[in-house]
Amino acid sequence: MKILIARMNHETNTFSPVATPLAAFGGNGPAWREDAYRENKGMRTAMSAFIDAAEREGAQIVTPVSASANPSGPVAAAAYDAICAAIVAAAPGCDAVMLDLHGAMVAEQTPDGEGDLLERVRAALPRAPIAVALDLHGNVTQKMIDNADVIVSFKTYPHVDMYETGEHAARLLLARIKGQAHPVLAWRQPPLLTSTLRSSSADGAMRRAIEAARAAEAEGMLAVSVLAGFSLADIPAPCISVVVVGDGDATAAEAVAERIARQIWDERSDFVYRSPPLAESVAHAAQLAREAQGTHGTGKPVLLLDHGDNCMSGGTCDTMDLLEVALAQGLTGMVSGPLCDPEAVAALIEAGVGARVTIGIGNKLTREGAAARAPFMATGVVRAITDGEYVITGPTYTGQRAYMGRAAVLDIGAATLVVTERTHEPWDLGVFESVGVDPRRARFLLLKSRMYCRPVFVPIAAGLVECDSRGVTGSDYGLYRYTRLLRPVFPVDDGFIWRAG
Template identity: 75%
Template sequence: MKILIARMNHETNTFSPVATPLAAFGRNGPAFGADAYNENKGMQTAMSAFIDAAERTGAQLVTPVSASANPSGPVAAAAYDTICNAIVDAARGCDAVMLDLHGAMVAENSNDGEGDLLERVRAALPNAPIAVALDLHGNVTQKMIDNADIMVSFKTYPHVDMRECGAHAARLLFDLIDGRARPVIAWSQPPLLTHTLRSASAAGAMKRAVEAAQAAEREGMLAVSILAGFSLADIPAPRISVVVVGDGNREAAAQVAERIARQIWDDREGFFYRSPSLADSVAEGAVLARGADKPVLLLDHGDNCMSGGACDTMDVYEEAVRQGLTGIVTGPLCDPEAVTVLLAAGVGATVTLEVGNKLSRRAAKPRPPVRLTGVIRALTDGEYVISGPTYTRQRAYMGRAAVLDVGVAKIVLTERTHEPWDLGVFESVGIDPRRATFLILKSRMYCRPVFVPIAHGLVECDSRGVTSSDFGLFEFRNVQRPVYPLDADATW
């Protein structure tokens, strides 16, 4: 048996000013062929689980590409075509397909990146079973449903079950091939845009929805997935979805999907997040820090790298300084211009330069960069190995990095946007984050499994960047209306 296994991951924020060329996928572009296999083998990805499951059967593996980029603006058409063509061109002669996809990709030439890819794969292999693993934040479309035999998403956010999701999808694929199951897909999608900060799976409405999905699996459904969607994609339906894989009985699967979707709709207020003012949030952090012997986390979710943020807004830093906070460590802050200046000056030099608010002003009300004077403490290649639990053992690339010490704060500056999902973002440049009084991180969730254990507490801070929880900042032109909460009177 010959099995096609590939990975294409991108969460697209159509409001983001961050470009997504082919080079954004990986260190300098996707991994192809044997490199795609090696990039995933033994890692905590769905593709890794696909590889292991296929190898246990003795199948011949075809791994044309592994392409994963940080969330950002729409994927360049040339990049999208290159990745999709690699997958479709490799499909010839394959007996089955397993794809590790995100589910919320928008390209310059496709509003439904995964759906259009799956349609092409299905056309190339009309009789081959297709299994798909998706991110919990996937925006499901009918085209995706129509062109897959098995669809399973992560059940955790922060995402720590990527490999388990892939193993689940692979198990169902081989059950189908071996005649042990007859997977059928049903789905339901209420008119609800969710806030990412309310899609955490450990509490609230999302926890209740995931628990309902797990109960339905225990009661006989092959897989039940709750996909919160990614609302910062201005496409027709960036909405929450329930996808159910039943065993031969589509009507029963549809009933489960409808029941859980109705529960979600009735619980819709639990998916809505209201941001306090930035000044109030920073002041709350200052109170938390009194007498603390561990850092207080100030999470800048309005400029969150892993939702497409420019990673260079200075709002939280400026407010913290205005309120007299000291002992600050912040980063990674993406400013390639500043990094170039610091590299030229060298470690130990005192420099004055403008930092931040450069890329972000293309998408928001212009704010000038902040003029800072400080000492350069470190210069590195910006690479480190992730300790986990997310993307464990994978190598991370921040671009070249520098540390600027301005007295009240040590600022980690990088050439690329980068999620602080590991202590390595600081330890790789010689900073011990445990010794900070305040850690300003451009993050919503991914930082939490690593940084919460070393912290005294955390405060969510909305810098009103392109990943803000305030939908009023964004001009939605393509979203089908009415939809809650854009339309308070939306019904279902």
């Protein structure tokens, strides 16, 4: 048996000004062929699980590409074509396909990156079964449903079950090949834009929906996935979905999909996040720090999560609102980063370690329609310069090498700023430790993050405050100009009736 295994991951924020060329996929572009295999073998991605499952079967494996980029603006046409062409070119002669996809890719030439790829793979291999692993924030489309035999998404956010999702999808595909299962797909998509901060698998309506999915699996469905969708994409339906893989009984699968979709719709208000004013959030963080110091005598930092400029939703990581408000309120002992500003990094490197400089940082990229801002003028001492690379210790992307681009540390007295050439999610303490900064010694940690930092940084923190800097990943849909969105859709519209089925 010959199995095609590939990875193409990108969550596209169509409102983000951050470009997505081919070089954005990896340290300097995708990993191809044997390098794609080596990049995933022994890791914790869905592709890693596909490789392990295929090798246990003694299958011949073809791995044309492994391409994963941080969320950003639409994928460049040439990048999308190169990745898809590599996958499709590897298809002839293969008996099965396992694809590690995100599910919310928009390219310059298509609003449905995964659906178009799957359509091409299906055309190349009309009789070969296709299994797909998706991110919990995938935007499911009819093309994806029509051109896959098995679809399974993550059930956790933060995503700590990537490998397990790939293992699940591979198991169902192999069972189909052996005649042990007969997968059929059912899909429902309520017209509901969900806030990413309301898609945590640990809380609220999302947790209850995932519990319903697990219960349906325990009762006989092969797989049930609840995909929160990614609403910061100007496509027809960047909405929540329920995808059910039944075992030969389409009617039963449809009933499960409809039941869970109705549950979600009935709790739709719980999927919407409404941010308090930024100044109020910063004042709350200051109060938490005072209480922690006075009551417990703890030296642990308070986390301020700048979800309005979140790298892993396409943020620029150069919106300086949070730092500016924190300084205006007199906060000290701050560590902030990673802040993305290639020009500032170059200037800091030229100045050298130990130099005292005054430099403009950030506020250089804005969303469409937003007023231009002057850079934040920082005066301080350059403390460190590095290549910006480190190895993630987990639990997300465990063992993978991370690339921040060149990095510099600027000490401005009240705050230590970690400035990088690339946008970067604080996956790991290594974001700071790799540049010689101990995040545990900070009084306040200002992170460009929403959720992924939490498994690592919450255990070392005295408290957490969500802060909305009104960047390109804010939770207020009024910030964005949708032109393709199908209406009505909640919460942009209200008072309409939706009927599943």
